[in-house]
Amino acid sequence: MKFKLTTVNDAHQPVIAKILKDLQQKKEKAVEIGNETLANDCWREAEALKLNIQYIKFFEKIKARKYRDAWQILERCEIKASFIEKNSSTEFFIKSRGVFIREKVCKWQSLFPYCMFFSPCFTVEYYTCSICGHKIRPRSRCSHVKGRIYNGDLCVHMAHGMSIKEVSLVSKPVQKYSVIHNDETLDFSLVDYLADLLENPFEDWDIVWTRMSFPIEMFSQLNPSAECPCKSGKNFEACCIKKQEVSIPHVDFVLSKKIPEGKAEIYFPY
Template identity: 55%
Template sequence: MEIKLVTVDDTKSEQIKRAIELLKSEKQAAARNGNEDKANQCWRELEGLELNILFIQAFNNLKSKCYRQAWIEFEQCEIKYLFISKNSTQEFLNTSRLNFIQDKVVKFQSLYPYCLFCSPEFKVGYYSCSICGHKVRPRSRCEHKKGMLYNGELCLHEVHEMEMLGISLVTKPVQKYSVMHDDSTLDFTLIESLVSNLDDAFEDWNLSRTKMKFPIERFSRVSKDHMCPCKSGETFGACCIDKNEVEIPHIDFIFSKPLPSDAETITFPY
């Protein structure tokens, strides 16, 4: 059965709902009958379908300028992809568009201005296997491996007796959803510029990171106490203020289609 799945409207169609329910039903039946290969394949198909839907929703949120919600959904895409990729062939990841999605998720995330996150610290009493319930100890483990698939179910280590110890501020978080920024104070120009030229979530595109030089006069609105536009980490007054030109990071977006001439102009960020 061929399924059209490109737009948000497609994700809400009766065809998609029926496909999801059918996969769930077939997975349960296969698991009951001990047909592990069939149960695992249904799990892959179901998770792959849900990942496609999640990616489309995230793209739609970018279009709607709901950047924080899209960021959260991109992280969920990453997590789903991690588990699916551990239990799938490269052929499946390619034909189900999951490798495409993962590539674009990473690139979308790289365009976000987020740089500060909170990271909770926990003390865990013990873990147990989600498949058999075995209490996981350093020298006492069951036959199930974390992240692997067993009869249509993913093996996870469930947390018990968890105690929160504190919260740290980090730049490279384990959980990316914990953003410590007020979006209204941030510049999302790069993402806005990109998605304004994309018609749907599965249109191919790429980016190239370079640097461009601009005359110092272009930076008249930058205070000497502000961070230098060259991204050196120093203030403008201590870095490039006395130079004739300032070299700043630049991103070229590469599209799979020709763009109108007015869409190819350089957006100067200062």
């Protein structure tokens, strides 16, 4: 079945639910007749379609300035893309926009100002394999590999008897959804800037992180006890305040279309 999936509106077509339902039925039949290759193909098609829809939903959220929702969808895209990649040919992953989405997810994440997260630590009594139910112990494992698909189902290890041990604050979390910040206190101008420039989720774009130096006079309004613009983590007065120039992180947005007048200027946040 051919259909277009490029804009936010395309993601709301009723045909998509039908395609997903058909793939599910086709997969069940394939399992029944013992055709594992076909069952896995159905899983792959369905997951790639869901990944595209998820990325479009992210785009809708970011356009609507729903930063936290958008951030959480990005993480779901990241996880889904990694499972699809592990279980597909490179050709399929490129064709189904997996490579595009994986790359863009990582770049969007780098534009968000979130930097501190809660990280819960659990103790687990035991895990079981989602495919065969085997209780996994150090010397007793089944033949299924976590993250691989078998008969169109993803193998995961299910935790039993979980209890939370401690919660720590980290800057590089295993799971990115547990942001501790209050969005209202943060600067989302980089995310906003890009969201305004893009009309549809699959337009190509890139970012290049560099540094740019500005004369010290341009920072005369900055409170000496504020964080130094060079992002060293120190206070301005303990860092660059006596220098002639301050080198600050800078990002160039690269688009395949002309950047509108007024948007092409260098944004100086101080």
